[in-house]
Amino acid sequence: MKTLTVLELSKLYNINRQTIYNNIKKGILSKNSENKIDLAEAIRVFGEPVKKQDVKEPVKIDSPNSAEVLLLRQQIDMLKNQLDDAKDRESFYQNQIETMQRLLEAPKANMTTFSDQKIEPETATDPQLEPEQKYDRLTTPEQTENKRIPVPEQVEPEQPKRGWLSRFFLPNG
DSSP states (O other): OOEEOOHHHHHHHOOOHHHHHHHHHTTTSSOOOOOOOHHHHHHHHHHHHOOOOOOSSSSOOOHHHHHHHHHHHHHHHHHHHHHHHHHHHHHHHHHHHHHHHHHHSSSOOSSSSSOOOOOOOOOTTOTOOOOOOOOOOOOOOOOOOOOOOOOOSSSOOOOOOOOOOOOHOOOOO
């Protein structure tokens, strides 16, 4: 059977030489005393080698300009989508703001039913009427004069704070 070197095997299977050495080290692939690998052993580990077909037609290679143009067009499409999403969000939030403003301007309904309504005179429009003050000692505090607490006039000033060492080296103050 045919034997191959590591370099020949890597070219035949189009794999890295380090991969072959790792397989040998792990015991997956074996080599003979001449440090060559049997083709049957390589087929067992890597399978049948893929034969390269000769290319009869010239391969069209895209110019770097067209690749850049394609990339830029994709970015433009992505930005257009983001702009459309932003416009949708803006209109949604604008509608929310208008709804909230309408709710704030709506009259507040303090009464639950029509029969609960009482006609109360407004003190702001009629200065003669003053609201009645209910007085009960449980919930309404009694109004008393503010009494000040007398402070003695002669107060000794505090001694300035001293550090730990100054207590030993400075005279008492």
